[in-house]
Amino acid sequence: MKSQVNRIECANLWKIFGPNPRRIIDDWGRYSKYNKTELMQRTGCVVGVKDVSFTVSAGEIFVIMGLSGSGKSTLLRCINRLHEPTRGKVFIDGEDITSLPKKTLRELRRKKIGMVFQHFALLPHRKVIDNVAYGLEIQGIDKKTRHSMALEVLELVGLKGWEHQYPHELSGGMQQRVGLARALAPNPEILLMDEAFSALDPLIRRQMQDEFIKLLKVVKKTIVFVTHDLHEALRIATRIAIMKGGSIDQIGTPAEIVLHPKTKYVAEFVQDLPRAKFVTAQDIMEPPSKWAVSANQTTEEIACKMDNENLWYAYVVDENRRIRGVIDYRTVVDGNGHLDPNNIMKDFPQERQHTFLEKLIKRAAKTSIPIAVTDENLRLLGVVSRECLLDALIS
Template identity: 50%
Template sequence: MPIIEAKKVTKIFGSDPKKIVPLLDKGMSKEKILAETKHTVGVNQASFTIEAGQIFVIMGLSGSGKSTLVRLLNRLIEPTSGQVLFNGTDVLKMSPEQLRKFRRKNIGMVFQKFALFPHRTVIQNIEYGLEVQGIDKKERRAMAMESLELVGLKGWENSYPDQLSGGMQQRVGLARGLANNPDILLMDEAFSALDPLIRKDMQDELVELQQKMKKTIVFITHDLDEALRIGDQIALMKDGSIVQIGTPEQILMEPANKYVERFVEDVDLSKVLTASHVMKKAVTITPEKGPRVALQFMRDQGVSSLYVVDKRMQLLGSITAEDTVRSFKEGLPLEQIMQTDVPTATPETLLNELFEMMGNTKLPVAVIGENGRLKGVVVKGAVLAALAGNNGSEEGAEAHELA
């Protein structure tokens, strides 16, 4: 079961919003509804699911409805219609007391503006929400200190906000959102006020924190690079409607319409796509097969090199056709002519990190997964094809040749 499921969630601003919902069902546009009824469509029948532990990014230009949508999830803004299910329970049907408990226990929020109390210390700011909930002073201090350490601010607990940099202040805001250990963290343009370098650091820290804590994060941004960098799933909005939901790779490589195409056209694919996107199956051999079998494999597969692996597919090295012929003529075992300094990468390695590596070797880059297992190889042709936007599927990228 998804942790969050939105079903045709709609928000219309105006004097009689309920009467506008049927017009949306008929496909009337946001502009026409405003012109004819003086009502504004904030969110238009948004439907999506969020799995536990995901970073789900909602993005779009200013006015697209993304900030309104995130506030519908915890009813800071009341939806006009639809359903928001948290672990199967409809948030829209919660009583005031149930809703308060849901907000306190299950959901946290981090805003663009740090909104720190200047007269409170860092630790006092972090524990403020716990204080409002009536949690015992000793317990809330322990919870706040744990949250403080998670965001890397140990030692700053007695400082005041004006003694911190912008990035550190945002860490305090993040720690405050995490202090009550919520299931879901809502982050609305949380890093947009930060300088570019600090922003990038915060993005990295958020991803690292999420991997450590396995929190479900709903992240709002207007920055495509940020969405691609941190998102597991991205929902792209326009005029209150979700126009596409997918992985960063799907958004880039399979845009749903012209609007999405234009949105992503200037993205540097090398900073988004990874080795796993372009890797091909490696042609392998185990050492005991010998040089005669190795040469036969090369002829059959049309390649000039093989990867030597053990029976568990752990990479041992590589052999070239030239060295294999020498091995055959001189009666040498494959282990003796095998090259062990094979260039390697992980499936998560970005393509721009492979460029220097591929420029310094004639061998394709071996992609190594867990326990040293060989998962595939990356050849130059596949990288160039992917950067050209054709998924690396050209015939020239299929052969694992020395290039």
């Protein structure tokens, strides 16, 4: 099972730029009615992040999505205190870092939190290897050790052989690999990624996203990833927070965001999305309790259940919920007493829980039997019927 350690927690976080920012929060009831321009004119302050709370578990890819000016980059920078939060707390592994003295904060940044930047932010006067080794260098690690560590990371991001080039000699995609390698070199547990792939060409961007996801299977990290690109968010996220005007509108898995948008804003965002590409079987499947019957039940009991649930087919499972086969309603009502093993069909469509809607539709087009969603041991996790598929497409 996935460990549910809260690696990062933000609690009622505010960031307001300008003079005397705390008075705005203290008197929010009065100031909240002004829009951005009015607030700026009256107080000289701009609200960056507005009372945001969320937690990120270990190993998650938490994507903060929003348009420019929504406060997403500001929020990200509050996590390693590149921006000092005006109010609220940030916990890293349970430790409140908002009150850490400078020296401890530096240690935290050196050891625990890496960061990748939109425009790469490489040091143009240093070779690739010395860029990657920068985080190690400032920790006082000797040249030989840090270079060998940097080489390892460079190999990991597919830049072996480029270590003695200068950043400008590399393409954008390669430069961002250097940026990624630099962030990975001190082996931090957390990576903050600020629009990391946004400056790249669309094709390179997709390729980097894929490679990044692959890379994360090798190096386990907790990621907070900021982007303005909803497709990117849906591709890589385990959970997405949608930001608007400094606060979070909704937090949820990609499928939750797409299938059940909580606000009008989120709904508008997701309405034109090709859902087939990121809704998965587990998001739409119906529970086994509806679809499963036991071989020990009498045909009358089974027929009665199928009538109640309005089923044409049912899955026969053993006591461990492993699938033995599928039965047709007609053979059940024709039967007398006990299920005839010959009537249990062994040929039925099955898919894993992470199969995308796109593939499920193709599968459903070829068979009238609802698709069984199973785990690796052929245990029934749920069932995707045609009704489910249609619901998912129109809802």
